[in-house]
Amino acid sequence: GENVEQHPSTLSVQEGDSAVIKCTYSDSASNYFPWYKQELGKRPQLIIDIRSNVGEKKDQRIAVTLNKTAKHFSLHITETQPEDSAVYFCAAPSSGTYKYIFGTGTRLKVLA
Amino acid sequence: EAGVAQSPRYKIIEKRQSVAFWCNPISGHATLYWYQQILGQGPKLLIQFQNNGVVDDSQLPKDRFSAERLKGVDSTLKIQPAKLEDSAVYLCASSGTSLAETQYFGPGTRLLVL
Numbered sequence: 001g002e003n004v005e006q007h008p009s010t011l012s013v014q015e016g017d018s019a020v021i022k023c024t025y026s027d028s029a030s031n032y033f034p035w036y037k038q039e040l041g042k043r044p045q046l047i048i049d050i051r052s053n054v055g056e057k058k059d060q061r062i063a064v065t066l067n068k069t070a071k072h073f074s075l076h077i078t079e080t081q082p083e084d085s086a087v088y089f090c091a092a093p094s095s096g097t098y099k100y101i102f103g104t105g106t107r108l109k110v111l112a
Numbered sequence: 113e114a115g116v117a118q119s120p121r122y123k124i125i126e127k128r129q130s131v132a133f134w135c136n137p138i139s140g141h142a143t144l145y146w147y148q149q150i151l152g153q154g155p156k157l158l159i160q161f162q163n164n165g166v167v168d169d170s171q172l173p174k175d176r177f178s179a180e181r182l183k184g185v186d187s188t189l190k191i192q193p194a195k196l197e198d199s200a201v202y203l204c205a206s207s208g209t210s211l212a213e214t215q216y217f218g219p220g221t222r223l224l225v226l
Contacts, residue, residue, distance in 0.1 A: 006154075032213075034214065034215070036217075042219075043203065043217040043218060043219050043220055044155065044203070044217050045217070046214050046215075046216075049214065089154050089155070099157055099160060099168045099170075100145075100157065100215065102154035102155050102156070103154055104153065104154050105152075105153070105154050
């Protein structure tokens with residue numbers, strides 16, 4: 001069955017440092033990979049996504065890389081700020097079921 | 113552009129009672145999702161609609177949960193009877209027709225079953 005593994009489950013970094021979160025998926029037909037940020041008590045919000053025809057996408061301090069051969073994709077946050085503190089979820093669509101599988105989440109804490 | 117609307121925002125009920133949640137997706141979005149998010153976990157898909165048809169409901173506990181999307185726009189999710197383990201946030205999301213499109217989430221309904 002389809003599965004999305006996300007690591008680490010918690011991550012603490014000093015303000016200004018970089019943070020990397022990795023997700024591994026099992027369905028080789030997956031072609032769209034979003035990342036969501038969820039602050040406490042709020043809804044998940046899309047922060048960046050990548051499609052399978054590119055290997056990397058950047059948006060200011062946030063980037064996502066995709067390795068289709070190894071079936072993993074990663075979120076990179078540079079120059080972290082306290083407001084980056086939140087839970088981050090990756091997701092991958094499961095081909096054939098039209099269903100998104102979410103990772104278990106990474107709680108990022110940026111220490112001032 | 114208006115976002116996904118949900119109501120109520122909070123609900124407290126006793127076990128064995130019934131509860132219903134409502135969702136209004138972004139205008140023009142054909143696909144509507146209901147997720148259950150238990151504290152500390154990622155969203156778990158309960159049911160997915162494409163227009164007014166069910167695409168996936170494999171994780172919907174059909175003995176107590178039901179959902180409908182009449183006319184392919186608004187949707188309601190019902191729990192009857194509720195159990196303690198149903199305490200969670202119920203998130204509605206919508207997207208366009210293609211699977212590879214961004215899902216936009218509503219604010220969620222926080223349910224507490226006592």
